[in-house]
Amino acid sequence: MPRTRTESRSSRRQSAREARNAVYRQLIFEAAERTFAEKGVEDSKMEEIAAEAGLALGTLYNVFSGKAKLVVEIHETRMREAVTGIDALTRSTREPAQALMSGIEGYVRFFASHPDYLRMHLRQGYAWGLAGSQPSPAHEAAFGAGIAAQETLFERGMAAGVFHPGRPRVMARLLVAMQQVQLADWVEEGMQRDPADLVSEMQIQARRTFCRNPDCRDLEKD
Amino acid sequence: MPRTRTESRSSRRQSAREARNAVYRQLIFEAAERTFAEKGVEDSKMEEIAAEAGLALGTLYNVFSGKAKLVVEIHETRMREAVTGIDALTRSTREPAQALMSGIEGYVRFFASHPDYLRMHLRQGYAWGLAGSQPSPAHEAAFGAGIAAQETLFERGMAAGVFHPGRPRVMARLLVAMQQVQLADWVEEGMQRDPADLVSEMQIQARRTFCRNPDCRDLEKD
Amino acid sequence: MPRTRTESRSSRRQSAREARNAVYRQLIFEAAERTFAEKGVEDSKMEEIAAEAGLALGTLYNVFSGKAKLVVEIHETRMREAVTGIDALTRSTREPAQALMSGIEGYVRFFASHPDYLRMHLRQGYAWGLAGSQPSPAHEAAFGAGIAAQETLFERGMAAGVFHPGRPRVMARLLVAMQQVQLADWVEEGMQRDPADLVSEMQIQARRTFCRNPDCRDLEKD
Amino acid sequence: MPRTRTESRSSRRQSAREARNAVYRQLIFEAAERTFAEKGVEDSKMEEIAAEAGLALGTLYNVFSGKAKLVVEIHETRMREAVTGIDALTRSTREPAQALMSGIEGYVRFFASHPDYLRMHLRQGYAWGLAGSQPSPAHEAAFGAGIAAQETLFERGMAAGVFHPGRPRVMARLLVAMQQVQLADWVEEGMQRDPADLVSEMQIQARRTFCRNPDCRDLEKD
DNA sequence: GATGAATGAGCCTTCATTCAT
DNA sequence: GATGAATGAAGGCTCATTCAT
Numbered sequence: 001m002p003r004t005r006t007e008s009r010s011s012r013r014q015s016a017r018e019a020r021n022a023v024y025r026q027l028i029f030e031a032a033e034r035t036f037a038e039k040g041v042e043d044s045k046m047e048e049i050a051a052e053a054g055l056a057l058g059t060l061y062n063v064f065s066g067k068a069k070l071v072v073e074i075h076e077t078r079m080r081e082a083v084t085g086i087d088a089l090t091r092s093t094r095e096p097a098q099a100l101m102s103g104i105e106g107y108v109r110f111f112a113s114h115p116d117y118l119r120m121h122l123r124q125g126y127a128w129g130l131a132g133s134q135p136s137p138a139h140e141a142a143f144g145a146g147i148a149a150q151e152t153l154f155e156r157g158m159a160a161g162v163f164h165p166g167r168p169r170v171m172a173r174l175l176v177a178m179q180q181v182q183l184a185d186w187v188e189e190g191m192q193r194d195p196a197d198l199v200s201e202m203q204i205q206a207r208r209t210f211c212r213n214p215d216c217r218d219l220e221k222d
Numbered sequence: 223m224p225r226t227r228t229e230s231r232s233s234r235r236q237s238a239r240e241a242r243n244a245v246y247r248q249l250i251f252e253a254a255e256r257t258f259a260e261k262g263v264e265d266s267k268m269e270e271i272a273a274e275a276g277l278a279l280g281t282l283y284n285v286f287s288g289k290a291k292l293v294v295e296i297h298e299t300r301m302r303e304a305v306t307g308i309d310a311l312t313r314s315t316r317e318p319a320q321a322l323m324s325g326i327e328g329y330v331r332f333f334a335s336h337p338d339y340l341r342m343h344l345r346q347g348y349a350w351g352l353a354g355s356q357p358s359p360a361h362e363a364a365f366g367a368g369i370a371a372q373e374t375l376f377e378r379g380m381a382a383g384v385f386h387p388g389r390p391r392v393m394a395r396l397l398v399a400m401q402q403v404q405l406a407d408w409v410e411e412g413m414q415r416d417p418a419d420l421v422s423e424m425q426i427q428a429r430r431t432f433c434r435n436p437d438c439r440d441l442e443k444d
Numbered sequence: 445m446p447r448t449r450t451e452s453r454s455s456r457r458q459s460a461r462e463a464r465n466a467v468y469r470q471l472i473f474e475a476a477e478r479t480f481a482e483k484g485v486e487d488s489k490m491e492e493i494a495a496e497a498g499l500a501l502g503t504l505y506n507v508f509s510g511k512a513k514l515v516v517e518i519h520e521t522r523m524r525e526a527v528t529g530i531d532a533l534t535r536s537t538r539e540p541a542q543a544l545m546s547g548i549e550g551y552v553r554f555f556a557s558h559p560d561y562l563r564m565h566l567r568q569g570y571a572w573g574l575a576g577s578q579p580s581p582a583h584e585a586a587f588g589a590g591i592a593a594q595e596t597l598f599e600r601g602m603a604a605g606v607f608h609p610g611r612p613r614v615m616a617r618l619l620v621a622m623q624q625v626q627l628a629d630w631v632e633e634g635m636q637r638d639p640a641d642l643v644s645e646m647q648i649q650a651r652r653t654f655c656r657n658p659d660c661r662d663l664e665k666d
Numbered sequence: 667m668p669r670t671r672t673e674s675r676s677s678r679r680q681s682a683r684e685a686r687n688a689v690y691r692q693l694i695f696e697a698a699e700r701t702f703a704e705k706g707v708e709d710s711k712m713e714e715i716a717a718e719a720g721l722a723l724g725t726l727y728n729v730f731s732g733k734a735k736l737v738v739e740i741h742e743t744r745m746r747e748a749v750t751g752i753d754a755l756t757r758s759t760r761e762p763a764q765a766l767m768s769g770i771e772g773y774v775r776f777f778a779s780h781p782d783y784l785r786m787h788l789r790q791g792y793a794w795g796l797a798g799s800q801p802s803p804a805h806e807a808a809f810g811a812g813i814a815a816q817e818t819l820f821e822r823g824m825a826a827g828v829f830h831p832g833r834p835r836v837m838a839r840l841l842v843a844m845q846q847v848q849l850a851d852w853v854e855e856g857m858q859r860d861p862a863d864l865v866s867e868m869q870i871q872a873r874r875t876f877c878r879n880p881d882c883r884d885l886e887k888d
Numbered sequence: 889g890a891t892g893a894a895t896g897a898g899c900c901t902t903c904a905t906t907c908a909t
Numbered sequence: 910g911a912t913g914a915a916t917g918a919a920g921g922c923t924c925a926t927t928c929a930t
Contacts, residue, residue: 017889042264046925047892056891058928067925164430166423170407174427177399185392201388205396208386209431242914268900278916283901461910486708490904491913500912502907511904608874610867614851618871621843629836645832649840652830653875686893712921722895727922 024063027053029077030116032070037119041071075143078117082110083146096157097211100175103150104206105199107179112195115187122184147172154210163210171210178205246285249275251299252338254292259341263293300339301364304332305371318379319433325372326401326428327421333405334417344406369394376432385432393432400427468507471497473521474560476514481563485515519587522561526554527590540601541655544619547597548650549643551623556639559631566628591616598654607654615654622649690729693719695743696782698736703785707737744783745808748776749815762823763877769819770845770872771865777849778861788850813838820876829876837876844871 031053035044046067050057064070086106093099111118150172157163163171182202186193207214253275257266268289272282286292308328315321333340343365372394379385385393404424408415429436475497479488490511494501508514530550537543555562565587594616601607607615626646630637651658697719701710712733716726730736752772759765777784787809816838823829829837848868852859873880 020889045923050892057893057926058891059889061926062890167407170403173403173407174400177403178396181392181395181399185389185395205431208436209427214430239914267898279901280903280916281914284914289900464910489902494913501905501914502912503910505905506911611851614847617847617851618844621847622840625836625839625843629833629839649875652880653871658874683893711919723922724895724924725893728893731922733921 021063024053024055024059027055028060028063028070029074033074033078033116033120036071036074037116037123040123041067041120074117074120078114078121079143079146081114082107083149085110086146087149090153096153096160096162097207099153100157100206100210101203103153104175104179104202108183108195108199108202111183112191112198115191118183119187122180122187143176147176150175157210162212164212174209175206178202178209243285246275246277246281249277250282250285250292251296255296255338255342258293258296259338259345262345263289263342296339296342297364300336300343301368303336304329305368307332308368309371312375318375318382318384319429321375322379322397322428322432323425325375326397326424329401330405330417330421330424334408334413334420337409337413340405341409344402344409369398372397379432384434386434396431397428400424400431465507468497468499468503471499472504472507472514473518477518477522477560477564480515480518481560481567484567485511485564518561518564522558522565523587523590525558526551527593529554530590531593534597540597540604540606541651543597544601544650544654545647547594548619548623548646552627552639552643552646555627556630556635556642559635562627563631566624566631587620591620594619601654606656608656618653619650622646622653687729690719690721690725693721694726694729694736695740699740699782699786702737702740703782703789706789707733707786740783740786741808744780744787745812747780748773749812751776752812753815756819762819762826762828763873765819766823766841766872766876767869769816770841770868773845774849774861774865774868778852778857778864781853781857784849785853788846788853813842816841823876828878830878840875841872844868844875 028049032044032049035049035052038044039048046060047057049070050060053060064073086103089102089106090099093102111121147169151168154163154166154168154171158165158168179202182198182205186195186198250271254266254271257271257274260266261270268282269279271292272279275282286295308325311324311328312321315324333343369391373390376385376388376390376393380387380390401424404420404427408417408420472493476488476493479493479496482488483492490504491501493514494504497504508517530547533546533550534543537546555565591613595612598607598610598612598615602609602612623646626642626649630639630642694715698710698715701715701718704710705714712726713723715736716723719726730739752769755768755772756765759768777787813835817834820829820832820834820837824831824834845868848864848871852861852864
C-alpha cells in the first residue's frame with residue numbers, strides 16, 4: 001500500500017509542519033510583545049524581534065506576513081484571551097454589580113499575568129474608541145470587542161436600577177480608562193503591589209462611580 | 223529727517239515681517255494640528271503639512287526647524303493654553319470640590335474650542351505617566367505638567383476630608399482619563415452635543431468618584 | 445533742449461548706476477572673499493555673504509549671477525592682480541635668476557597684502573595643475589594663467605644655462621608649491637613674521653632648487 | 667555529533683559572511699575611491715558609488731555607515747598603507763640623506779600603485795597644515811600623520827649637518843609639496859612615464875633643495 | 889524549510905536662486 | 910533698483926520586505 005504509506009507520510013509531515021509552525025508563532029509572538037512593550041511598536045525593528053525570538057528574519061516573515069499583521073495578531077489574541085477570561089468569571093454572576101466586580105478582577109488578573117502585553121497596551125494609549133483614530137486600528141478593533149461585552153453589562157445594570165443612568169458605551173470606556181490608570185500606576189511602581197489589592201481599590205472606585213448604592217453591603221458579604 | 227524716515231521704514235518692515243511670520247506660524251501650526259489630528263503624527267508628511275498650509279516646504283522650514291519641533295510646539299502651546307485657562311477658572315475658588323468642578327469646566331471648554339488638538343491629543347493616547355513610554359515625549363511632558371497641577375488640588379481636598387483618600391497622582395490621572403473618555407465620545411458623535419451638557423455630566427461623575435459627599439448640596443446651591 | 449536734458453539726465457543716471465554697481469561689486473567681492481577664507485566655499489552660504497556685505501541677497505544676485513560666478517570672479521580678479529604685480533617687478537629684469545627672485549618677492553607681497561584671498565587660495569588647495577581636477581575650475585584656470593607666465597621664465601633660464609634643466613611647467617608649479625607651503629606656514633603662525641624675511645628665505649630655497657649656481661654671488665650684491 | 671556539525675556549519679557561515687563582507691568592503695572602497703577621484707567627494711552621490719560598486723544603496727550602508735565615514739575610511743586606510751610602506755623602506759637606512767631618498771621612492775611607489783587614490787588625494791588639495799582649514803578633516807588628519815613622520819627625519823638630518831637648516835615641519839611639507847607636483851604632472855601626462863624615472867628626478871631635486879652637499883657623491887655610490 | 893543578505897522606495901531637510909513688492 | 914521671503918529640486922539615510930542559497 002504505497003499510497004497509504006505516502007498519505008500517512010505526507011500527513012505526518014503535515015502535522016510536523018503545523019507543530020513547528022505553532023512553536024514559531026509562539027516564539028515570535030512573545031518576542032514581539034516583549035519588544036513592543038520595551039520600545040514601542042514604531043521603534044521596534046523587525047530584525048530586533050527576530051533576534052529576540054532567536055529566529056531568522058525570513059522565518060518571522062514565513063509565519064507573519066508583516067509588521068502590521070504581527071501587531072494585529074497580538075492585540076486580537078490577547079484581547080480574545082482577556083475577554084474569554086473575564087467572561088468566564090462574569091457569566092456565572094447574573095447580578096450586575098457583582099458581575100462588574102468580577103469583571104474588574106478578571107481584567108486585572110489578565111493584565112497582571114501578561115505584563116508585557118500590559119505595557120504594550122498602555123503604551124499604545126487607548127484612543128478611547130475615537131473612530132478613525134489609528135495609533136493602531138488593530139488595537140482599536142480588538143479592544144473594542146472587549147468593550148462591547150461590558151456595554152451589555154451596563155445596560156443590564158441600568159435597567160435593573162443598580163447603576164447610575166448613562167450611555168452604556170461611555171460607561172464601559174470609563175471603566176476601562178479607570179482600570180488603565182490604575183494598571184499604569186502599578187507598572188510604574190514596579191509591579192510590586194499585590195494585584196488583589198489593586199482589585200479591591202478598583203472595585204471600590206468602580207462602585208463609587210457606577211453604583212447607585214456604592215456601599216453595596218450585600219455585595220461585600222459575598 | 224530722512225534718517226527718521228528710514229528708521230520708520232525699517233521698523234515698519236520689521237513689524238510687517240513679524241506680522242507675516244506670525245501669520246505663517248499660525249497657518250502652519252493649524253495645518254499641522256489638523257493633519258496630525260487626521261492622520262497621526264507618524265503618517266503626516268512634512269510636504270502634506272506644507273500643502274495643507276498652502277505654503278512651500280521651504281517656507282515651513284523657515285518657521286519651524288523640523289517635524290519634531292513642530293510637534294513639541296503644538297503640544298506645549300496648547301497645553302499652556304489649557305493650563306492657563308483652567309487655572310483662571312480654578313484660582314478664584316479655594317474650596318476643593320468647587321475647584322474640581324471649575325477645573326472640569328475649563329478642561330472641557332478648552333478642548334471643545336480646539337477640536338483638532340483634541341483629536342491629536344486623543345490619538346497620541348496618553349500613556350498615563352508610564353515612565354519610559356514615549357508615544358511622544360513632548361506630549362508626555364506638556365500633558366504631565368497639566369496633570370501635576372491637579373495633584374495639588376486632590377491633596378488639598380483629601381486633607382480637607384472633602385475627597386476620598388487615595389494617591390493624589392492617581393486621582394489626578396483618573397480625573398483626566400474620565401475627561402478624555404467623555405471628550406472622545408463627544409468627538410465620535412460629531413461634536414453636536416452642547417459642551418455645557420458634557421460638563422454637567424462629567425461634574426456629576428467626578429463628584430461620585432472623588433467626593434465623600436457626592437450630593438454636595440452646598441455646592442449645588444452655588 | 446529737453447532732449448539734451450533728457451540725455452544728460454539719462455547719462456547721469458547711467459553713470460550713477462555704474463558707480464553704485466561698482467561699489468556693490470566691491471562690497472560683495474570682499475565679503476565673499478572673507479567668508480570663503482573663513483569657512484570655505486562649500487560652507488559659505490550666499491545669505492551669509494550678503495549679510496557680511498551688508499546687502500540684501502537680491503542685490504548680491506543683481507551684481508553676481510550666482511555663487512559659482514562669484515568664486516570665478518574672485519580668482520580671476522586676484523590672479524590678474526597678482527600676475528600684473530609680479531610682471532611689473534619682473535619685466536625690468538632680463539636676467540632669469542634675478543627675475544625669479546623678483547617674482548618671489550612679488551608673489552609674497554601680493555598675498556601678504558591680500559590675506560583673505562591667501563587663506564581662500566590655500567584652502568582650495570591647489571590641485572597642482574591636475575587637469576580636470578575641479579576643487580574649483582575657476583581657481584584652476586585663473587591660477588594656471590599665473591603659472592604660464594612663470595613657465596616662460598624657466599624656459600629662458602634653462603636656455604641660458606642658469607637653471608637646472610627640467611620641464612618648465614613642472615618647474616613653475618614647483619615654485620608655486622614651495623611658495624604656498626611657506627605662506628601657509630606664515631598664516632598658521634599668525635602672520636607675525638615680516639614678509640621680507642619670508643621672501644629672503646624663499647629666495648634662498650628657490651636658488652637651491654632651481655639655480656645651477658645657487659650661491660649666485662652676483663645676485664646677492666644687487 | 668550533530669552538535670559539532672552544527673557548530674562547524676555556523677562557523678562556516680560566519681566566515682562566509684566575513685569573506686563576503688570583506689569583498690563588499692573592498693568593492694565599495696574602490697568604487698568610492700574611483701568616483702571620488704573622478705568627480706570629487708562633493709559631487710559624488712552615494713547612489714553613484716553604489717552603482718559603481720554594482721551594489722544596492724542599502725548594501726553600501728550595511729558596510730559603511732555613511733558618506734563621511736567612507737571618506738575617512740579611504741584616507742585612513744590609504745595613508746596607513748603609505749606610511750607603512752615608506753617606513754619599511756626608510757627604517758633600514760639610518761643615514762638621513764639616504765633615508766630621504768628611500769622615502770621619496772616609497773612615496774612615489776605607493777601613489778603610483780594607487781592612482782585613484784592619488785587623484786582623490788590631489789583633488790582634495792592639501793591645505794598645508796593651515797589650521798582651521800578643512801577641505802576634509804579626515805584627509806588632513808591622515809595626511810598630517812604622514813607628514814609628522816618626515817619631520818623627525820629632517821630634524822635628524824639637520825642635527826647631523828646633512829640638511830640645510832630650517833623649520834622641520836616646513837621642510838617636511840616642502841618635500842611633500844614637491845612630490846605632489848611631480849605626481850600631479852605624472853597623472854596629467856597619462857601615467858605613461860616609468861615611476862622609477864620620476865623617483866630619480868625627484869631625488870635629484872630633493873637633494874638640491876635639502877642637502878648641503880647636493881652632489882652626495884657617497885650616496886650616488888650606493 | 890530556514891536563512892539573512894540584498895534591496896530600493898520613501899522621507900526629512902538644506903540652500904541656491906527667483907520674483908513680487 | 911533694492912529687498913528678502915518663498916520656492917522646490919536634490920541628496921543622505923532607514924528599514925520593511927524579498928528571495929537566492
